[in-house]
Amino acid sequence: MLLIYSIIIILTFSLFSVLVLNKYEELRIRNEEIRLFQTANIVADIYRANQEDIILINTMVKSYGRQADARILILNSQKKVVVDSFNSYVNKVVDNEEIRNSLEGKSKSATYMLGGKKVLQLSVPISFDMEEGKGIEGVVLISASLDKMISDVRSLKNTLISVSAISLSVSLFLTIMAANRLTRPIRSLSNAVERLSSGNLGYQMNKQGSGEIGKLIESFNEMSGKLKMIENNRKHFISSISHELKTPLTAIRILIDSLSLGENRMETYKEFLEDIREETIRMSQLVDYLLKSIKLEDVSLDMKVEDMAEILEDVVKLIKPYAQKNDVLIYMERIDRLSIKCDKNKVKEALMNLFDNAVKYKDPYKEENNLVISMKKFTTEGVLTIEDNGIGIKEDDLYSIFDRGFRVLDSSINMISEVNGYGIGLSIVKNIIEKHGWKISVESTYGKGTKFIINIPL
Incomplete structure (x- = not known):
């Protein structure tokens, strides 16, 4: 039973840990996404305000890229890269779902597995005011690796698993110790009951504890003592009745033996028969008392x-x-x-x-x-x-x-x-x-x- 409870506790704790870590990973990704969206909007504002100063824009994009630990691209409305924090995609055309959504005026983000690594990619539109509303003149695209964050989560998971394993081991050990301590008096009580049922009336247990188990042991000792007393009384009662019955039987036998020896006068016969009658009355009284004793508890x-x-x-x-x-x-x-x-x-x-x-x-x-x-x-x-x-x-x-x-x-x-x-x-x-x-x-x-x-x- 203890093993089953331990397995249930371990499984419950493991499931809880997995759920917590998954939620924690989702929260970290969401926070990273919010941070990168803020950076993308700042870059979009800087580009919109300083389109003519391409050197300033390049400097700012590279600076924000280093701060965000991400790659930042600025694309025009024809999906051509104008600025690249890594300089390798300049004047190249890049097309993906995030860029297409931003050219329609929507911000978009998604995670991908690229080269065995998890990457967060998001884009925001670079808009300008028009008489008919807002126009889109470009897109800011940011790509950031999530490996470091995943590594942190994995490290936390390993730490949590280690701590959990140690805690569960200690808890299991303490549970076994506590269970053994709790069940020891119960096992002793079970052994005492077996000894009592095998005829060892009056068997007494050593008191163990002062709680409910201690009271139970006290009740057992009291019951065992009473059973011993009842058994002793029963033996004494049987011995007493046997002794009392033996006396009139012996007297009757002696009287009959005396009558059978030689010839006796009629007066002697009558005297002896009267004595026999008195002894039989005495025996009848003994039997009556015995029956009353047997029915003592059934008095109505x-x-x-x-x-x-x-x-x-x-x-x-x-x-x-x-x-x-x-x-x-x-x-x-x-x-x-x-x-x-x-x-x-x-x-x-x-x-x-x-x-x-x-x-x-x-x-x-x-x-x-x-x-x-x-x-x-x-x-x-x-x-x-x-x-x-x-x-x-x-x-x-x-x-x-x-x-x-x-x-x-x-x-x-x-x-x-x-x-x-x-x-x-x-x-x-x-x-x-x-x-x-x-x-x-x-x-x-x-x-x-x-x-x-x-x-x-x-």
Whole structure:
């Protein structure tokens, strides 16, 4: 592509140079023609005023011929040469188109190739006044070689070609350098894309420049990092689900093996079968969470105007027995009425996840575990807070809690081994909240508790 552009530039510049030089040559010839016409008219006036003094006329013609660097002839009305600046055509008859036109009272000029040389020839009439008008008594004919002018134009052309060739060479070199500099980051980016597509997720490019290319590289690095994070989360999620599924399957296998050994009482069979039933329910819940995770991005909303206070009350009623069973007290502080357009069932699902986590991740070493809920209405938004005094979250983990597959217990907090978590609840919460156009944030101190804040625009 660069070669094509260079050829186009060279051809355009060459054509422009030829046109300019041709115009320049035409202008030089025209200026020479004007100069010689002025000389011819002066000679005609001198001859008309001094016809009797042939010596003066010869002297003046030779002088003007040297000044004009041309040959000057004066011819009478019979086309006979009266004066010749070179003295070789005196008394000879000369006939050409210029002389014939001037004898008819017209000035005439033309260029000819004589002996391989370009010659400009022109003539003007020598007129005198008559009663009927003007009479023609002779002609001034001037011939001048254009070789010097053509040589000057040719020299200028050669100089222009040389300068153009050097300029074009330098321009082409600089263009190649600039193009190489511009395309180098693009080639690097193309190579990085190939590495990324071949599975090298997380590959980072060195930043090159601060313009649009630099921004593009920054976007690529950000995308590559996110893809790496998504892949890590996917692997972690699969590992977590595999581990969670393995536990009930192992328990079921052990229970079945125990039942198959010897004779057991009916009560034992019923007890073991009840345990198997609980494990299958647990597996069903795991599969349900897995399906929800797969469809996380496909959440669709059935939006209607609802009272958020009523939604909160319904969810608290549902979670209260579970909280009481786990010795967690629920306090509903200031609850302002807030009418908002939302998907009631999806909002309940999100709140249930948050309340469930607050109960699930209680601190067993504290005398009292509680969950405090409040919702305040302001001018532009409503603020819902869900605060507990549970085990809390480490500062390093706060940035990851909404990631699919992340569990607090996976982050070395193994103090409550009996807590079951599938690592996608908060991902579902965040997805539902953001689908509504709301915002969710979290504040937590490890060992003290966690507070979720939901901002609801009015």
